[in-house]
Amino acid sequence: EFVHFTTYLGKLAGTDGKDAAASGGSPDGAREEGDGTRVGDGEGEAVISLQAMESRQQDVGDIMDLVKEFNIKTSTKQRTSFMELSQALGSLRNQIEFSQGNTEANINRFIKELGQEIPVMLDCVTKGFDKLRDHKLSDESLASSKEGRQEVLETLERIDQHVAATIVDAQRINDYQEALKIEVTPFEKVDELKVLCGSVSRLWKSLEEWEETSEQWLQWRFGLVDVDKISKEVAVYQKVAMQSMKxxxxxxxxxxxxxxxxxxxxxxxxxxxxxxxxxxxxxxxEINEIIGVELDLESDELTLGVLLSMGVDKSMEEIQEISGRAGAEQSLEEMLDKVKRVWEDLELVLNPYKDSKEIFILGSVDDVITALEDSLVNISTISGSRFVGPIRDEVE
Structure with a gap:
């Protein structure tokens, strides 16, 4: 019990207690020089802990009295531990009393020091805005080259670090103000700085990603181009671009x-x-005639970039009209093929005529009539379409 209790009390008095003395008397290590620790929160806990330890120390003292009364042999280490216990507890009691007597003075000093930190932090905010107004962050010539973009991204990385540190300082000051129960300073400019820095960084990072990604797309063989995937990614970049413009x-x-x-x-x-x-x-x-170039769709050299360099977008309306017509014609061909398959697969029901094994007559023709009616409707639809031209002879 001596060893256990002395170890416990020694840890509190030798570690927490020493920290309390060094930090102005707060037994939980209250902040004095800007180390981020809260001010004075542990005094009440320390007093409660002290009362509990004094009660335990009294129990240990009663045990020692019984040991002496009945001449029970104890070791030198046990007797020394009991003496150290009393001394450590007294030292801790003095430290708590000292802390309670200096709390108000320490808080006033902390408030004063905190007030001196605010202008320094606001100066960092001003410097952050100045950095973000650097002309290179809106320089089109730098945006046009890989080296230029990398230069700007490196600059933005340093600015991001500066802004992040400023945000942390602002939050730290607000946390201290809450702990000291004084008015919390609203740092609106810090929020504005955070938004502006995020916008500029997102613009340049997205631009760099766009240049790399779009270049990869242009290298794709035309026959392997995934237009749906490209469209989805382009939509994401366009959203970022529009936000940046705003x-x-x-x-x-x-x-x-x-x-x-x-x-x-x-x-x-x-x-x-x-x-x-x-x-x-x-x-x-038709398409080759419109663009003035005969496209070799099987060629590995026909990439998306090569195709766009031919200026096909200038003939967009004509090409879209041809493509739309091709789709409509394909739909008609599929309808006609469906009609053909119906008649190719349709079986006529034959029944023997009376008792004859060699003469047959048609059985039920309900299925034939139904198929005929459906086919006439489909053929009428196909022949009435303005896209029937390529298969008109076959339809008729």
Whole structure:
């Protein structure tokens, strides 16, 4: 019990107690020099703990009295531990009393020091805004090259670190103000700085990602282009670009980024039209005539970039019309094939005539009549379409 109790009390008095003395008397290590610890929260807990330990120390003292009365042999270590117990408890009691007597003075000093930190933090906010107004962050020439974009991204990384540290300082000051029960300073400029920094960083990071991603798309072989996937990713970049335009109205790079994404997006309809699986040789002949180039769809050299460099987007309406017509013609061909399959698979029911084994007559023709009626409706629909031209002879 001596050893256990002395160890416990020694830990509190030798560690927590020493920290309390060094930090102005708060037994839970209250902050004095800006180390982030709360002010004075542990005094009440320390007093309660002291009372409990004094009660336990009294119990140990009673045990020692019984030991002496009945001449029970004890070791030197046990007797020394009991003496150290009393001394440590007395030292802790003095430290708590000292802390209670200096709390108000320490709090006033903390408030004064905190007031001196606010202008320093606000100066960091001003410097953050100045950094974000650097002309290179809106320089179109830097945005046009890989090296230029990397230079700006490195600059933004340093600015991000500065802004992050400023945000932490502002939050720390507010936390101290709450702990000291004084008015919490609203740092609106810190929030504005955070939003502005996030907008500029997102713009340049998205621009760099766009340049890399769009370049990969342009290298894709045309026959393997996944237009749906590209469209979804372009929509994400366009959203970022539009947000950048709204949040950074005077930033020329935001306008440049938006123009790049929009221009690429506007080419996707013609790419989708050219990727229509319904296009047949007759359609490609029309397309080749329109763009003035004969496309070799099987060539590995025909990439998306090569195709767009031919200016196919300038003939977008004509190509989309051909692609739409090809789709409609394919639908009619599929309807006609369905009619053909019905009659190819339809079986006539034959029944023997009376008792004859060699003469047969038609049985029920209900299925035949139903198939005929359906086929006439489908053929009428096909022949009435303005896209029936390529298969008109077959339909008739």
């Amino acid at each position: 949040q950074l109205e005077t930033n020329a790079v935001a306008a440049k980024f938006t123009a790049k994404v929009t221009a690429f997006k506007n080419t996707l309809p013609v790419v989708m039209a050219l990727r229509n699986s319904a296009l047949k040789e007759r359609h490609w002949e």
